[in-house]
Amino acid sequence: MDPERGWGGGERQVAGLVTYLAGCGHANHLLCYPGGPLAREMAAVVAKLHPLKMRNDIDFRAVPAVRRLLRQENYDIVHLHTKRAHALSAWLGSAPATQKRLVTRRMDYPIRRGWVDRYLYNRCVDGVVAISQPIADLLAEGGVAREKIRMIPSGVDPAPYANIPPPTGDRKPFVVGTAAILEQRKGIKFLLEAAAELKRRGRRLRYRIAGDGWEKNNLLDQARKLGVEGDVEFMGFVTDMPSFTASIDIFVLPSLFEGLGVAALEAMAAARPVVASAVGGLKQLVVDGETGLLVPRGDSGSLARALEKLVQDADLIRSLGERGRARLREHFTMDGMARANEAFYYDLLEAGERG
Numbered sequence: 001m002d003p004e005r006g007w008g009g010g011e012r013q014v015a016g017l018v019t020y021l022a023g024c025g026h027a028n029h030l031l032c033y034p035g036g037p038l039a040r041e042m043a044a045v046v047a048k049l050h051p052l053k054m055r056n057d058i059d060f061r062a063v064p065a066v067r068r069l070l071r072q073e074n075y076d077i078v079h080l081h082t083k084r085a086h087a088l089s090a091w092l093g094s095a096p097a098t099q100k101r102l103v104t105r106r107m108d109y110p111i112r113r114g115w116v117d118r119y120l121y122n123r124c125v126d127g128v129v130a131i132s133q134p135i136a137d138l139l140a141e142g143g144v145a146r147e148k149i150r151m152i153p154s155g156v157d158p159a160p161y162a163n164i165p166p167p168t169g170d171r172k173p174f175v176v177g178t179a180a181i182l183e184q185r186k187g188i189k190f191l192l193e194a195a196a197e198l199k200r201r202g203r204r205l206r207y208r209i210a211g212d213g214w215e216k217n218n219l220l221d222q223a224r225k226l227g228v229e230g231d232v233e234f235m236g237f238v239t240d241m242p243s244f245t246a247s248i249d250i251f252v253l254p255s256l257f258e259g260l261g262v263a264a265l266e267a268m269a270a271a272r273p274v275v276a277s278a279v280g281g282l283k284q285l286v287v288d289g290e291t292g293l294l295v296p297r298g299d300s301g302s303l304a305r306a307l308e309k310l311v312q313d314a315d316l317i318r319s320l321g322e323r324g325r326a327r328l329r330e331h332f333t334m335d336g337m338a339r340a341n342e343a344f345y346y347d348l349l350e351a352g353e354r355g
Helices: 011-022 037-042 061-072 083-089 115-122 133-142 187-199 216-226 243-245 263-270 302-309 314-331 333-355
Strands: 030-032 046-053 075-080 100-105 127-130 149-152 175-179 206-211 231-235 250-252 274-278 291-295
Touching: 011 037, 011 133, 011 263, 030 037, 030 061, 030 100, 075 083, 075 333, 083 100, 083 115, 100 243, 100 333, 127 333, 175 187, 175 263, 187 206, 187 216, 187 302, 216 231, 216 250, 243 263, 250 263, 250 302, 263 274, 274 302, 274 314, 291 302, 291 314, 291 333, 302 314
Parallel strands: 030 046, 075 100, 100 127, 127 149, 175 206, 175 250, 206 231, 250 274, 274 291
Antiparallel strands: none
16 A cells, blocks of 8 residues: 655555565555556556545545455455555554554654554554664664564665676766755755865766755755856656666765665665765665765765765775675565565464464
8 A cells, every 4th residue: 555656765665566466476456646656657567556645644535445445355465655554554443353454664763652653553553564674673662562573675676787887987077876855854965065075175076866856946056056066967857777877986875864775775786886874774785895885974074085985996986886786686686575575474464363
């Protein structure tokens, strides 16, 4: 169940999971925003597509229709993939004994230790998927029962990136890229500040920023004020991530908060070293000094120094990228993510039978 309209990392995970489950012979019904990218992508994959609109977490107009659907279809598994869908779960009524409900938590914001969150996580669902260990720990610290939590990292399909060669260092100037929704929590302003600092030091690089969002105009103004507007390309929403990652040498994700970082996974699949904030799941994803570099959150000076270290050493760029690609193939594939979710479904159903 995914009522969000966007097509970000979470939506790509839902698409990969549903595609895998359909390939295994499972019948999938998908509740999602009508006419959105996820609905278009999955229309030919799912057994049935149900339109669902929710404007915010307290938009309860969809509740009666969803409750009727759950009664009519008698699903074995109801998987909630967004914060809004999880908020909706409080109003769906008790599940039949043969049905299990679970939610995936993708954000690394601490949860409140109040009765509302305890009720949502401990009473309204039977299981909680955390996409990184830091999220699993935050859930437990917030009062979610440890035995209900299953850590299942997000993944990407490495196949579209398999033929992208590691960066050679021949491209001058080096190209630094990021792909993210343009919101404050993604920390793109710190990348622009780092670009300005490097320019002052005589390190003039190129920067490609893929994505769109509310912060775009503010970031454009900031780039002009910092004097780096000629070095930065705002590309808007990019659908062809393999081509984007092939066009850069280094990937940066300077997030203030990050559940795991699917865009960073895609960069790793293309053998691009990742420079990321040491926050959330990025600390689990990036092995500092082995597959990329971690820097303190909100520290543009440290980010500039990390980029300078890389552009001074093409061999380091290549070796970090190659080890990142190997790490992704071992731990963060889409197939592995989907298999682990399927296994969790069976574990929940078998526990119900034993209970």
